[in-house]
Amino acid sequence: xxxxxxxxxxxxxxxxxxxxxxxxxxxxxxxxxxxxxxxxxxxxxxxxxxxxxxxxxxxxxxxxxxxxxxxxxxxxxxxxxxxxxxxxxxxxxxxxxxxxxxxxxxxxxxxxxx
Amino acid sequence: xxxxxxxxxxxxxxxxxxxxxxxxxxxxxxxxxxxxxxxxxxxxxxxxxxxxxxxxxxxxxxxxxxxxxxxxxxxxxxxxxxxxxxxxxxxxxxxxxxxxxxxxxxxxxxxxx
Numbered sequence: 001x002x003x004x005x006x007x008x009x010x011x012x013x014x015x016x017x018x019x020x021x022x023x024x025x026x027x028x029x030x031x032x033x034x035x036x037x038x039x040x041x042x043x044x045x046x047x048x049x050x051x052x053x054x055x056x057x058x059x060x061x062x063x064x065x066x067x068x069x070x071x072x073x074x075x076x077x078x079x080x081x082x083x084x085x086x087x088x089x090x091x092x093x094x095x096x097x098x099x100x101x102x103x104x105x106x107x108x109x110x111x112x113x114x
Numbered sequence: 115x116x117x118x119x120x121x122x123x124x125x126x127x128x129x130x131x132x133x134x135x136x137x138x139x140x141x142x143x144x145x146x147x148x149x150x151x152x153x154x155x156x157x158x159x160x161x162x163x164x165x166x167x168x169x170x171x172x173x174x175x176x177x178x179x180x181x182x183x184x185x186x187x188x189x190x191x192x193x194x195x196x197x198x199x200x201x202x203x204x205x206x207x208x209x210x211x212x213x214x215x216x217x218x219x220x221x222x223x224x225x226x227x
Binding site: 036046106 | 118145147149154155156157158159162164170172173204206208210211212213214215216217218219220221
């Protein structure tokens with residue numbers, strides 16, 4: 001069975017500082033990996049996804065993530081955060097096939113301080 | 115933004131009453147999903163549909179049923195609501211395969227007293 005662990009429930013950071021949100025997954029089969037963002041009182045929207053190929057994936061709003069198969073990780077990074085990046089971030093995994101069923105991590109709240 | 119609406123957006127009900135939540139899409143996507151979001155658990159899949167009248171269970175399906183009589187509508191029913199079903203419910207849609215992006219609705223906040 002697949003599972004996703006987000007290692008930090010909250011990450012406080014000052015504006016313009018770099019940030020890394022950590023995600024580890026477990027699966028016995030090849031998986032696809034996603035990062036979604038949820039702004040306050042809204043639904044989720046896709047930041048980026050890893051399907052295959054280059055292990056460094058670039059997404060919207062200056063975010064990027066690196067897939068590391070040996071460490072079963074998919075950490076999200078941004079070199080300089082803005083107040084508007086304050087949100088909850090979810091890592092998710094799905095295996096191949098046509099169901100598209102996502103397994104989500106517990107979420108990490110990014111709090112950007114001025 | 116993907117055309118997904120959820121109704122109602124907020125609902126307060128009492129234990130033991132039936133509740134139906136509606137998800138409506140205008141994208142003609144084949145797959146539709148219902149998730150619940152609870153603190154410390156992220157989102158968990160309740161049920162999903164891969165076509166009209168074709169549905170299957172997710173990881174937390176007990177106490178929930180679904181129906182999809184039209185491509186655009188996916189209904190989630192709590193036959194007899196319990197306090198443990200107090201949550202925020204999200205509908206999502208996708209074109210189909212595991213590589214496709216899921217697009218999420220705005221959510222329904224349900225409180226069961």
